Amino acid sequence: MAKNTRQAKPRLLLMGQRRSGKSSITSVVFHKMEPQETLFLESTTRIQKDIMNSFMDFQVWDFPGQLDYFDSTFDTTQIFADIGALIWVIDAQDEYSDSLARLTTTIINLQNTFPHINVEVFVHKTDSLNEDFRSDIFQDVVQRVGDDLNDAGYINPNVSYHLTSIYDSSIFEALSSVIQKLIPELDVLQNLLDTLINNSGMTKAYLFDILSKIYVASDTRPVDSDIYEICANYIDLTVDFTDLYNYPRDDPKSLGEQMEEVESSMTFEDGKMVYLKEMNKHLCLVTVIQNKEAKDKKGLIDYNVHIFQDALKAVFERAWEKTGGEVTGEGQSSARPEQNSLET
Numbered sequence: 001m002a003k004n005t006r007q008a009k010p011r012l013l014l015m016g017q018r019r020s021g022k023s024s025i026t027s028v029v030f031h032k033m034e035p036q037e038t039l040f041l042e043s044t045t046r047i048q049k050d051i052m053n054s055f056m057d058f059q060v061w062d063f064p065g066q067l068d069y070f071d072s073t074f075d076t077t078q079i080f081a082d083i084g085a086l087i088w089v090i091d092a093q094d095e096y097s098d099s100l101a102r103l104t105t106t107i108i109n110l111q112n113t114f115p116h117i118n119v120e121v122f123v124h125k126t127d128s129l130n131e132d133f134r135s136d137i138f139q140d141v142v143q144r145v146g147d148d149l150n151d152a153g154y155i156n157p158n159v160s161y162h163l164t165s166i167y168d169s170s171i172f173e174a175l176s177s178v179i180q181k182l183i184p185e186l187d188v189l190q191n192l193l194d195t196l197i198n199n200s201g202m203t204k205a206y207l208f209d210i211l212s213k214i215y216v217a218s219d220t221r222p223v224d225s226d227i228y229e230i231c232a233n234y235i236d237l238t239v240d241f242t243d244l245y246n247y248p249r250d251d252p253k254s255l256g257e258q259m260e261e262v263e264s265s266m267t268f269e270d271g272k273m274v275y276l277k278e279m280n281k282h283l284c285l286v287t288v289i290q291n292k293e294a295k296d297k298k299g300l301i302d303y304n305v306h307i308f309q310d311a312l313k314a315v316f317e318r319a320w321e322k323t324g325g326e327v328t329g330e331g332q333s334s335a336r337p338e339q340n341s342l343e344t
């Protein structure tokens, strides 16, 4: 990614029809709201901006569903320049033809001025749909958007699709994949994780952003949803536990110091081990080892993870030097999301 893009804090724009679930997504992922509480969210009337100061600084802009941002009163350059991704949220439980029409119009409008924008379509609220129906809707959305863009002359548009719900881990997985595209060091991180798992008999390893539970990288083995859920639940459990007994998390100064050595592991009845280690104040490694001998080799695992931690530090220090301080894998900034809003 271009240096100036990073320095401008890449933006995620959340767009889609009213009540499609945009504010619920930001509230659940970035503000730890319980999914059920989103039932009481009021309709957004202004562009809602969140600035996330974490391993990488980025912004999330939540657009009110009824806004026409191509109206001449809006400065489209200000809205769309420097964005990391445009996330289009479709309510899969509702009639979505209008939403698809607005999506394709938006992509076509943007292609001329901002041809490199990543468009991420969230086919959302899939929790109450059965497996077959879910996959039918997904195929239908992919097909119709693809056909409309083809008809308009766009053969390979930069569009990805995700099935999501705030009631399970799918929203975190989808946002993880969106965020990963914004991380310039992703290849290096994946290589390091591959080396770690191959040398330590690990099945899968994830590097999580502690506060959002988005994973910023994993090794390159195929994703296994069960293993992902174990890792995501384990980080949840550990963060809750350390919050309870360790320190007030909203004190950014003590966060780095006290979290530095947080480490935890648990061995299941079948011998499977889940292992967690804080890498720095923003990132945490969580891994699963499906080997009965894992608990006898914990010293080796600790050692390998320690080497991984040093390598990770070196990667972020280099990125830090390059960007003059915008990548915050280690070092400054508060880990709490900042929030503000913009009148429209």
Ligand SMILES: Nc1nc2c(ncn2[C@@H]2O[C@H](COP(=O)(O)OP(=O)(O)OP(=O)(O)O)[C@@H](O)[C@H]2O)c(=O)[nH]1
Binding pocket: 016, 017, 018, 019, 020, 021, 022, 023, 024, 025, 035, 037, 038, 039, 040, 041, 042, 043, 044, 045, 063, 064, 065, 066, 124, 125, 126, 127, 128, 164, 165, 166, 167
């Ligand atoms: N079943 C289900 N309901 C959801 C999900 N996500 C959001 N909702 C519900 O959808 C409704 C609308 O959610 P909002 O987040 O307010 O929608 P919005 O897109 O921000 O709406 P506007 O502010 O009007 O643009 C709420 O009642 C949420 O509880 C989901 O994944 N599954």
